[in-house]
Amino acid sequence: MQNALYTSATIVELLPMCVGSPIYKITLSPHSPLQHWSAGQFIMLDFGSSHLCSFARPFSIASIGSSTVTLYIHIRGKETKHLRTLSRGDVLHMWGPLGNSFSPPTKETLLIAGGIGIAPFVTYTNQYRTPLTFLFGHRIDEENYPLNECSTMTTCRTFHDNNSSSLQVFLDEIRATMLQYKQGQVLACGPLPLLRYIRNLAIELDIYAELSLEETMFCGVGACLGCVCKTTDSYSDSRYSDSYVQSCTAGPIFVAHNILI
Amino acid sequence: MVDCRVQLGSDSFMLSLENPIMTASGTFGYGLEFTNYGDIGSLGAIVLKGISLRPRVGNPMPRIAEVEGGLLNAVGLQNYGVEYLISHILPQLQDTRATVIANLYANSVHEFAELARILSEESAIHALELNVSCPNVREGGVLFGQNKAMLADVVSHVTRVSKKHVSVKLTPNVTDIVEMARIAEDNGANSLTCINTLQGMAVDIYSKKPKLANIYGGLSGPCIKPVALQCVHRVAQAVSIPVIGVGGICSAQDVLEFILVGAYAVQIGTATFMNPTFPFQLVDELVTLCKEIGIERIEEFRNTLL
Structure with a gap:
């Protein structure tokens, strides 16, 4: 993808979808704006865990605002678990938008x-x-x-x-x-x-x-x-x-x- | 100013690098995958994904498993073959300023020599790296790097036909890597790349299955750095050709550790998966760290372990 970039991003909102939910809505403000994306593309998000060796995870883009990107993350493994220790204002790293996108709607x-x-x-x-x-x-x-x-x-x-x-x-x-x-x-x-x-x-x-x-x-x-x-x-x-x-x-x-x- | 330039060798096959930061084969695609994340011409060199005479499909999935401190992979040298490399990729690489090293994989001495002959003609390629150390393929690969006679045979045949600098990438999966290093040197290698991955495995007690379809794979990442440092140190003391250090490098400090024990340059591998801009950042971070500790020329620091 010609428009993908690597950027740091500040968490502006991080909330479980409901009390006790394993799914979180996270909204980040990338320090370099993500541009030219389409539904179906994803970003790689590095949770910045303190492991010596931690790998980013791919997440579908749920929305991109003028200066934000929103994802929905189901906490399942050792990286996503790290989400529970994060809060508003923390800075993570991401790269994207990556991959292809869904075809636009046809009549049916x-x-x-x-x-x-x-x-x-x-x-x-x-x-x-x-x-x-x-x-x-x-x-x-x-x-x-x-x-x-x-x-x-x-x-x-x-x-x-x-x-x-x-x-x-x-x-x-x-x-x-x-x-x-x-x-x-x-x-x-x-x-x-x-x-x-x-x-x-x-x-x-x-x-x-x-x-x-x-x-x-x-x-x-x-x-x-x-x-x-x-x-x-x-x-x-x-x-x-x-x-x-x-x-x-x-x-x-x-x-x-x-x-x- | 910090002088980061390094020279690999001194004869007609000398390879001059702007800085000691290279990318490791199989972790940087064909370089073009990373042009959004940095100027590939700013790196010391890029080493392409292993290429064979004919396309290879590679191993079934799953191919990569995360382990403590690193990755276990058994990709199996999936690649498009040398014809595609020459027709589709090299023209694009030529437009960058990148110093490009092709990594060669073959099943036989004859095929290795043929590949070397073909790639020697390509002006976009600056050097060849022989993969005699891949643990994830049934034929060839590590077999060449583990057998003294086969290693001598393949290196001598390749260096005879090659018109470019030839580096031999050694495996740590041997009794004595120094012995293999000397054989590569004696048969004409211009430099040595130490080390390829360590063979390993990972299993799941719930499914009772191995985590890789290939069962065994190659271990990389920070967990192998002490092994790599030891190999580089021992090999660098034993041979007179340059050694390129690779294994778990995640910081500028790691780079200087390899140079301290005798490496001329280093390759960044698994860390690039964690951050696609990492090799590019590292070039700057190395300069900063050198300034901090008062290193004016990288080459002065090399092999100064007390």
Whole structure:
């Protein structure tokens, strides 16, 4: 990405989504403004933990204001855990915007997210401000997620999939709804099993789908080759078909037919 | 003013660097990935991702695992092959002022020599680094660096056909790295790069699976710095060609530690993953630290360990 940059950034807001939530909303003010970004792109955020060796983590951009960038972070591992020790005024480092972005809406665009995979759709629905249908599955309570930050023009249908039968309801609904989008497009972000399910449906039903992969990344710039995704022989750039491409630079968004997950 | 220039060698294959900060192969892509984050021409040199005669797909995922103090990787030398490097990447590198070192990987002596012959013709390439030390591929790689006869064979064949400076990147996964260093020197190497990754593994007790698809991988990062320092110190005392130090460098102080034990230059690897601007910053930080402790010429400080 020609416009990516490395910058320090001051935390201007850091709050759990609700009392005791493992998901935090963090708003940072980068000391050099991030420019020319689009929904689906991400940044690498270095939590500045005191480990001798700590790696940044990739996060979807949920919104960029005139001087701020907002992310939603689900605390899961040793780096994100560090978020609990931070507060307003602390300075972190980040680089981005990185990666590609979702295609703009067509007449029929269906959004599907699981859990924290909602983040890029906060910005997508606000960037394009057009009526969209959004299927959202979540394991923990809905109040942990920024559903009300999505554009009011979006019709959100939520599924609390905290057990196998409720998960099945969500999956069945995805299939039934996708069938109505055979002429349109499906955009999805979430955990790998969900994306795999959507990919397989897209191929079975011959529907165009774009998937944003949640792959572990170390550098975010295409150098470490640790976040690669296996491509199929239909991958758009034939030089890289049927091999591996970096999720950070060739993705994180891939056309479902073009990858094996 | 601090004079940071270094000269690797003194003969017709001398490589002059503006400063001792290089990037380690496999951690800096082909250099172009980093042009947003700094001027790659401001670095001493950049070492490209390992290149082979034909494209290599690399190992399956997962390829990288985070461990205490570093990373374990088994990427398996995924690369586009030398033809693509020459047609698509070198023309772009030529437009930068970068001093470019190609890192060569092959399965046979013949292939190594062929690669060296091809890349020797490229004006955008200033030197070659032989990867006889990758622990993550089934054939070639570390096998060449662990076998005395094979190492002698590959280095002598490559240096015979190469028209450029040839550095041999050594593995620490041997009984005596000094012995291998001497063999590389005796067979025509112009410099030595010490060290490649240490072989290691990581496992998950819950899934009972290894954390890398390849099971074993190469360990890098700050946790290997003491091993690397020891290797550089021992090798630098034993050979008369320049040694390039690499292993866990995360600060200007680390750079001076390697130079103190005898390194002419250093390579930055895993630290670049933590911050893509790090190698560029380090050039300035090194000057600042030298001023602070009164070093006027980097070369004066080299090998002055008491």
